Amino acid sequence: MSLLAAAGPLEPAARSFLSPTGVEIVFLLVGVAVLGAALVTVTTRQLVHAALWLVVALGGLAVEFLLLTAEFIAWVQVLIYLGSVVVLVLFGLMLTKAPIGRSPDADSGNRWAALAVGLATAGTLVTLVVDAFRTSWIDLGAGAGSAKATGEYLFRHWVLPFEALSVLLLAALVGAIVLSRRDDEGKKPRPRPGKLRAGKPVGTSSGKES
Amino acid sequence: MHLAYPAVLAALLFAIGVYGVLARRNTVLVLMSVELMLNAVNLNLVAFDVWLRDALHGGQALTLFTITLAAAEIGLGLAIVLLVFRTRRTADIDRLTALGDPAEDGPAEDDETSDATSAEAVA
The missing domain is CATH 1.10.287.3510 (Helix Hairpins)
Structure with missing residues (x-):
């Protein structure tokens, strides 16, 4: 027992970057795919292709969540991001009459300043993070993010924020409907259903309107 | 990991x-x-x-x-x-300069081009 306790602190030193586990290798490969897809998303000149590469990046992130044993969040990611957000973005591209094919003015004039800021952000954050968490290891155990565990902590400890968030989502959707409604539809007088039943011969115009 | x-x-x-x-x-x-x-x-x-x-x-x-x-x-x-x-009639961010500072030269030109493009789009 004392031998085990003595060997315990030595065990983390045995883990290093040079002997990655299988999970780490898969995480690295999927991470490279995610980064490549994200780079294509922000640099491509074909607007619809950018949305489709965003699907690849977000789907790869769902796989990363699965590798980090957060199963429920991975499936929520697939449902909400891949299912609704990307579809909304595609609808937004179509409704703003985005050109199909290459558009040469996809990037604005401050592209090089943006590149400098992005590189500075990447350098600072990666240096900081690597320096801070060089010796930290995650013990991946099964079941920490399953649907059962998620439901337990969400509805035991986080009920009030959950309900407040549902009210916020409702307000946001009502606001989106109000914003995207055309004004001329609101001003048009609606045909009252009582008039149609009042013996008036059904005209072509009222029939079309109703 | x-x-x-x-x-x-x-x-x-x-x-x-x-x-x-x-x-x-x-x-x-x-x-x-x-x-x-x-x-x-x-x-x-x-x-x-x-x-x-x-x-x-x-x-x-x-x-x-x-x-x-x-x-x-x-x-x-x-x-x-x-x-x-x-x-x-545009979704480009750098053409939406209606709230920009009119004292400088650059945004005023941008505003003119945006008006021109919006006129073209309407026509």
């Missing part, structure tokens, strides 16, 4: 999102870059939740809340973009 892997991936993804927000001209593409940045934050939250393993699972709960907020944000953002496109 080494904690540096998800942390570095999230940092790089966030930097790519920053570049996209600053460099893109179409508003919908800017919103897509904002989604990339939000996902980088989500990855950080999940990784640190798995690392810390607190009883409340604050990281995963906050990730779910962030995903919901991102859905609300993209709905409202696209509604605003559609409204702007309907009134100004």
